[in-house]
Amino acid sequence: MLRDITIGQYFPGDSVIHKLDPRFKIVITILYIVMLFSGGNYLCLAVGAVFTIGAILLSKIPLKMFVKSVKPLFIFLMITAVINLFFMSRGNVLLHWKFIKITDEGVHTSVFMVIRIVLLIMGSSLLTYTTSPITLTDAIERLLSPLRKIKFPVHELAMMMSIALRFIPTLIEETDKIMSAQKARGAEIDTGSFTTRAKNLISILVPLFISAFRRADELATAMECRCYHGGEGRTRLRQLKSAPRDYIALGVTVLFLAGVIVLGRLF
């Protein structure tokens, strides 16, 4: 069950997408999100879909992984669709039964929203699938570095993020282990009534918190031992360098974005 969580999961590879400078990748992803939300018709969405599929194909990551990334949000998608379907009062009424009223505008919006969100999830998963968490936070640190002028703790924030990201898989694994151990003692976690399940959650949360605190403590000691004292004067092992392909990728994205904006105005 827990193994299905893929947020923040990195798939090593050496495709073009993998090789892109992470700073550019973040900017491209932001532009991509703008692209998805600036177009108001299906044509814009189609352009966005072409962009997404093209990028996915270039990344050489199996399409299955992207389906998997959407799966956990299925319920959320359904709720979005249903709310849009039932609460849209504009447009021609297609069906009217007691208090339920479905309009063509409602159908249109719900389909549109679902496609938009699916594309959004797939596109942003592509970023985390092709960029290791460490380089990702490196890039965030660099992108935010101008904020240091106003005394914003950029390095500390980036360090906290990379530690948090680093420990997500570890904690998932830990949870999995504790769950198995408590299941072996007959705890009902996937089955049983709501109250027994809630009660049994304690048997997982307590050991999980204890181990998280222990790990934090050990990590702090280990960092201390290596004389870590924040970002001042720290150099990096991997310098981020931009290559021509980064500018090409950015250019392509900007073109797509411009295309979507134009299409949105025209139709």
Next chain:
Amino acid sequence: MAILETQELTYTYSPGTPFEKTAVDHVSLKIEEGEMVGVMGHTGSGKSTLIQHFNGLLKPTSGKVLLDGKDIWADKDKIRDVRFKVGLVFQYPEYQIFEETVYKDIAFGPKNMGLDEAEIKRRVHETANDIGLSEELLERSPFELSGGQKRRVAIAGVMAMEPKVLILDEPTAGLDPAGRDKILEHIKRYHERTKNTILIVSHSMEDIASFADKILVMSKAKLFCYDETVKVFARADEISEIGLDVPQITRVFGELRRRGLDFGKEVYTVGYARDLLLRKLKEREVR
């Protein structure tokens, strides 16, 4: 009849992804009632995956697991009963402790079985005694105990369910020699009292040699061999070849054999070696 049996058991992790890995590959074996089995194998040889099938934590990708001759997955809703019959103690089990008192933590399993208070009380006291936890510890918080004591609390928590088969995954990992001996001794005592089947995963050949009736060796997801202890250690060369150790004393006698002093291949405990050598010396004096 075999209490635990697997038929062509196969398990694949993350099938259909780049991480696909077969951890257990067509394993068929039969474990008889009352046996004390040592399980050995490298890290990643599939032994942990294998033992998680015995109590239904993992469902085989293909093949079957039989408990008392019945397929444990025949009725999915009854899988919890299997977990009460086959108790599994994970590696570093002290990390699963969560209750405020030792008593409550040991009682967690029996409580899940739906037993009444009196029965739970009997079991907690009995297993605490079996594993060597004194009465006054029962009302203490498990988090203030020593590492070895915590470990024993966690083991008691599974023992208190009185499983017909008890499986322990490296019960002595990370303990000091005194703590290690204590745990093994108490497990042995528990075995003598209850006559239940016990499986112990261990990396220490000396430990395995000292208690196991039979040894199960896993190598590269496959069952390498499953046989009586004597017979397994008699294949010392093959076992070394797959990267596992044999007891030091077996190695010493192997070397002696190579140098022309053959005392047979069944030496795997120091006590046995001592008796054997004394006997041989006496025979020589007589001559």
